Amino acid sequence: MGHLDDPSLSDRTNDALTAAHLYYMQDLTMEAIATELHTSRSSVSRLLSQARASGLVDIQIRSPLDAPSRVEQLILDRFQVTAHVVPVPDHASDADRLERVALSVARILGEYFDSNMIMGIAWGSTMNAVSRHVTPKRTHNAQIVQLNGAGNTRSTGLDYASEILQRFSTAFDARLEQFPVPTFFDDPATRRAYWRERGLRRLLEMQGNMDVALFSVGSPFSTVPSHVYVGGYLDDDEFEALSNAGVVGDVATVFYRADGSTDGIPLNDRGTGPELSVLRRTPRRICVVSGRSKVDSLRGALAADLITDLFIDESTARALCE
Amino acid sequence: MGHLDDPSLSDRTNDALTAAHLYYMQDLTMEAIATELHTSRSSVSRLLSQARASGLVDIQIRSPLDAPSRVEQLILDRFQVTAHVVPVPDHASDADRLERVALSVARILGEYFDSNMIMGIAWGSTMNAVSRHVTPKRTHNAQIVQLNGAGNTRSTGLDYASEILQRFSTAFDARLEQFPVPTFFDDPATRRAYWRERGLRRLLEMQGNMDVALFSVGSPFSTVPSHVYVGGYLDDDEFEALSNAGVVGDVATVFYRADGSTDGIPLNDRGTGPELSVLRRTPRRICVVSGRSKVDSLRGALAADLITDLFIDESTARALCE
């Protein structure tokens, strides 16, 4: 309940705090709060919006512990992964699904990330959607690190990926380590050489020490291909090579097969994503998936043991269990 | 996010959970939720009310850590007690104050009480107010124990005190140990004898092992006397004896002076409240105070080191600091 005329706090935040108390703890109406705060009802409405948006007010849903949904339980049994099924009506569009799952993740992410932690984040449409809604949470000495490069033949990719990452970084007040390299090098040798650069040491070390990893899965061969597959990162030959190698998906542009294996997939030697073994060492690996077209890819990621916590829309969850 | 067609859960709770998600996590309007749930908007409104009232939805206010209010900081410095100041306008009536502080406490109490814990609770107008608003929280193997007897010359007091305690017990799904004795025995010897009864052993042991104690302070000589002082528990002689002994207040009908001392206060030998030393052994001692008339009594309780966490209305808090 810290608030009330603290000189160190901006008046606005202070009022927001007080308003939040009066509204959420004491069930006053905004009208009444307006009177106490000597302002208009509309301003109170705005104060409360701000309080919610800035994470001052924290709303959680706590299902009785004995009530994981049937699907969540099923997923836990089959894949040893904690699933968070987001209710979305069956007839919703894929865009809707994505948006709604992303919103749910954005709201709850603060539960997983705290002071002194390192979080690795990938980029793509899903992460973009999540980033646009993250509820801020104040942390100290926290670090966010980009998981894979985002440059392609047409641009450095800095705008897109960096914008995403920056939203997280701002929301958590965390330092941000970007990864200004192409998504794929042309020559594996160049990549290997570059990896030995000392400038990369810090970044790789951070990735090795991540507490949380946040990513989605890519699905190259689905009807709704992921960002990577349509953004000019891969040419036709490369695409075909993936197909020939039996690839079903990727995590942070590291490709894998249905059984989770990655050996002998040439593109991986040129990619900039973290070794899957590095990922697997990360205590919490949060995967966000929406849309049935990602099911095959998701199965592969599960087989590769890349995931500890899965956020997924309802019908995709059901599809996964079939 | 556990919910969704879990056969083990009542449909109603299930719907409430889903509705809560859609409303609080996905920002859908109730209208939209009604459509998804194939019901009417009004029902959704009711579902959400239920979800809030039953603690399914948990709303917290998290002030930036660096922002305890000035008053809270002041109280911490002076009394080594964590204060939670509840904003209440200066012109509010004492009844208002009480209600609003009580509501705030009721909402947050779940933070302090959990499975396998023992909580001791006093009774009185304040506790009554709190009890009427406690937000339920599911716990296992938790125990609530009454701190002091509630019988008087006119009744066993079971109705009043028991009703209060039962509300807590229900809200937390905790076992309840009542204390069916008068508030004060007529003869100290009777009390001592009774205390040796084996039936009392269990109760006293629980009190000795409390994890949390919840109480207010009584203020005998203020213009707004507490429940104990007007409920027929004390006659004029006893009242005068208290006055002569320099008593400023009580906690669970154990009386103390301004300096926190209790020695040589005759009524304490006949009272049924816990020894203050027992109280002081309790790790968390939550005191709820509203109304300036309780300030003197509160000072005494602070001097006696009876409190670790203090919930108090704003103007009383200011009065305390003067």
Place this chain on the structure above:
DNA sequence: CGACTCCTTGCACATATGTTCACACGGCTT
């Protein structure tokens, strides 16, 4: 000093939410 921008405010209106009420349904008694 004025002209400008950028923010904030409160009003009035548009929506969203809460609540009352009459009614329908299932379980239970007679």
Place this chain on the structure above:
DNA sequence: AAGCCGTGTGAACATATGTGCAAGGAGTCG
């Protein structure tokens, strides 16, 4: 089967909340 709860429902109404907009105030620049 008829009658009588208690519970739960949606329509209609009553409130409460969100938002576009025009106006005002503080700061900045010429």
